[in-house]
Amino acid sequence: xxxxxxxxxxxxxxxxxxxxxxxxxxxxxxxxxxxxxxxxxxxxxxxxxxxxxxxxxxxxxxxxxxxxxxxxxxxxxxxxxxxxxxxxxxxxxxxxxxxxxxxxxxxxxxxxxxxxxxxxxxxxxxxxxxxxxxxxxxxxxxxxxxxxxxxxxxxxxxxxxxxxxxxxxxxxxxxxxxxxxxxxxxxxxxxxxxxxxxxxxxxxxxxxxxxxxxxxxxxxxxxxxxxxxxxxxxxxxxxxxxxxxxxxxxxxxxxxxxxxxxxxxxxxxxxxxxxxxxxxxxxxxxxxxxxxxxxxxxxxxxxxxxxxxxxxxxxxxxxxxxxxxxxxxxxxxxxxxxxxxxxxxxxxxxxxxxxxxxxxxxxxxxxxxxxxxxxxxxxxxxxxxxxxxxxxxxxxxxx
Ligand SMILES: [Zn+2]
Numbered sequence: 001x002x003x004x005x006x007x008x009x010x011x012x013x014x015x016x017x018x019x020x021x022x023x024x025x026x027x028x029x030x031x032x033x034x035x036x037x038x039x040x041x042x043x044x045x046x047x048x049x050x051x052x053x054x055x056x057x058x059x060x061x062x063x064x065x066x067x068x069x070x071x072x073x074x075x076x077x078x079x080x081x082x083x084x085x086x087x088x089x090x091x092x093x094x095x096x097x098x099x100x101x102x103x104x105x106x107x108x109x110x111x112x113x114x115x116x117x118x119x120x121x122x123x124x125x126x127x128x129x130x131x132x133x134x135x136x137x138x139x140x141x142x143x144x145x146x147x148x149x150x151x152x153x154x155x156x157x158x159x160x161x162x163x164x165x166x167x168x169x170x171x172x173x174x175x176x177x178x179x180x181x182x183x184x185x186x187x188x189x190x191x192x193x194x195x196x197x198x199x200x201x202x203x204x205x206x207x208x209x210x211x212x213x214x215x216x217x218x219x220x221x222x223x224x225x226x227x228x229x230x231x232x233x234x235x236x237x238x239x240x241x242x243x244x245x246x247x248x249x250x251x252x253x254x255x256x257x258x259x260x261x262x263x264x265x266x267x268x269x270x271x272x273x274x275x276x277x278x279x280x281x282x283x284x285x286x287x288x289x290x291x292x293x294x295x296x297x298x299x300x301x302x303x304x305x306x307x308x309x310x311x312x313x314x315x316x317x318x319x320x321x322x323x324x325x326x327x328x329x330x331x332x333x334x335x336x337x338x339x340x341x342x343x344x345x346x347x348x349x350x351x352x353x354x355x356x357x358x359x360x361x362x363x364x365x366x367x368x369x370x371x372x373x374x375x376x377x378x379x380x381x382x383x384x385x386x387x388x389x390x391x392x393x394x395x396x397x398x399x
Contacts, residue, residue, distance in 0.1 A: 005102055006126030009242040010212050011041025012205075013117045016358045018250035022114040027259060027335040028357055028374040028388060029115075030061045035107045036074035036373045038117035038205075041246040042105065047076035049123065051103030053083045056093045056204040059111045060085065061383065063146065070385045073282040074373040075105070090181045090225025091134070091232035093204035097122070097211075098131035098234050110203025118208025127215055128237035132222060135168035140229025166191065168231035172224050178233075179214055181206040182226035194221070202227050211236065212243050248358070248392070255360040257335035266333065268379040280386050283317070283371065285350055286310035295350045316346040321367045321389070324356065333377075339363060341389050343371070357388035367391050 013034060017024040025034065035055050043050065053071060060066070068083040086092055093108040100106055100122045107119040122129075141160050165183060169191055173180075176192030181199045183191070188198035197213035199206040207225040214221055214236050224233045278284060279296040286297030290304040295315065299308050324341040331338075339356035341363060356363050357374055371387035378384065 004124050004128070005100075005122055006124075006128040006237070006239055007097075007120045007211065007215070007241045008123040008126035009042045009044065009046075009121040009244070010208065010215065011038045011043070011119045011244050011246065012209060012212055013037035013041055013246045014248075015115050016248045016251045017253040017256045019253040023116065023250070024253050024256070025111050025115045026357060026374075027257060028355075028376065029111075030375050030383065031055070031057050031059065031109045031111055032061055032067045032070055032074075032383070032385065033373050033375055034109045034111065034115070034117040035119070036071060037246055038109070038119040039071075039075045039105055039107050041244045042119040042121050043075065044242070044244060045076075046121070048078065049103060049121070050075065050077040050081055050105045052101065052105070053077065053081060054086060054096045054100065054104060054106045055083065055109065056086045056088055056096055056107065057109040057111070058087065058089045058203055059109075060087065065382075067383060067385065069277055070281050070373070073277070074385075077105070089202045089204055089227040090207045091227045091230045093118075094129075094207050094223065094225050094232040094234050095131070095134075097129050097208075098232075106208075108204030108206075108208050110201060110205045112203065114201055116201070116203070116205040116209060118205040118212070120208060120211065125239070127239040127241045129211075129234050130237075132233040132235045133172050134233070135171050135231045137164050137168060137229045140227075142228040161187065164229065165226040165231060168226060169224060172231055172233040173222060175222075178222040178224055179210045180224050180226070181210050182231075212245075215241050215243055251358070251360045257338060259333065259335050266377055266379045268382050273382075273384070276386075281373070283315045283387065285313040285315055285348065287313045293349050295352065313348070315348055315350055317370045317372075319343040319345045319352075319369070319371065319389075321363050321365055321369070321391070322351055323365055324363050326362050343369075343389050345371075352387070354387055354389040357390055359391040363389070363391040368393065 014023045015025045096106045109117045180188040180193035182202040184200040185198045220238050285295035287293050288301040289309045292303040322342040322344045326339045328337045339362040369391040372390045374388040376386045
């Protein structure tokens, strides 16, 4: 990392559903959709500046077949931008931040426990983040095998503290006042962590959330993340970075639409999948030389009859409900009841049919909102992504 490299922008996203003070992901959300939401908050329309995407999570959607094209289209970064996946929690996210090249978007996603996603765009200038040290314990005391729940060997927080994270934190924090992710607040302050911000979460988004607090504070400081058997420390310098939050007021998780009946066995269609991804996930329409706009794009213009004389037209993510209906009949495999809306897209004649999401009370004609990337279905094991309509606008003013 160059000496002048740093965090230029940071975005945080949390799902709306809340239970016992924790946020839970919606039934149409996963690591991919969460990563795109946080990434868009960080980029705020500057996807063309991104040269690499690094996605860090301990809970991947898939171990093979990461939806890289969906992530690129959702973030509106170039088609050639590599999307790199790393398995890990808080320490892995800090490693990725401290080793990133200019133009890298580092995204950390936690879907378990308290769901959150955080993204940082690193460019020349901004808030510098440099690696300060690493520590390992001899054997991790929490181990999870693929496909199994976590196995906690002692299930004793004192053993884990004294043999696990405490020696690592002591070795990495020579002075009090550091920021600490992965340790409950009460314990963290006993070890000298700043009372301003600490997080018990061990996922990859937690240190990015603390970094947002450090930037807002603004003071230089050390940020440490601990995981099951490792800890990583970075030094955060002073500077300015844009911080944007896509965090809406919570809705009780009891009002989250529930799946009814058996998971529907929806067949996967390769032609439909191939045709759909660019237009549907990229939200790209076609404009004929006569001015007629079609979405999904048509080769043959229905107004003037010309063939293939169209230009791609990127659609706005914002729009207004033209009409909506709530379906109360249970459909196997679909969360219900669900609301469908025809949405008039801003600055275009296009109207799209979309499922309404994150709106426990549905929506009405004239409501404004935005199209957000969601997992619409799982077909024969393959996730199918597209846009749902999210009524209202985030308080943070994220576009
Ligand atoms: Zn035409």
